[in-house]
Amino acid sequence: MLAEVVNQETEIRDRLAGVLQSVIVEMTSCLEVHVTYATGDKTTIYNVSLPQEFRGKLIGSQGKNITSLRNIIGAMAGNHGFRAIIELVV
Helix, strand or coil, X not given: CHHXXXXXXXXXXXXXXXXXXXXXXXXHCCCCCEEEEEECCCEEEEXXXXXXXXXXHHHCHHHHHHHHHHHHHHHHHHHCCCEEEEEECC
């Protein structure tokens, strides 16, 4: 029973990482986007790595793009009972 719940949570986190990666690829036209994540008790940190020249498109004017993306992924994660944080790997 516990293993089934853990597998389901891992599947949800993997799906969100895939959604995040797909959206970033479409936003930036960069194919070198890598999304990994680390999990805590009720928080998942998604680490996004992409080349420096594409970060401006991801962040957007005054951070509007990344803020919107954080809100969307946060809402999706909240629907499944955990918190999501998106960090850009420098």
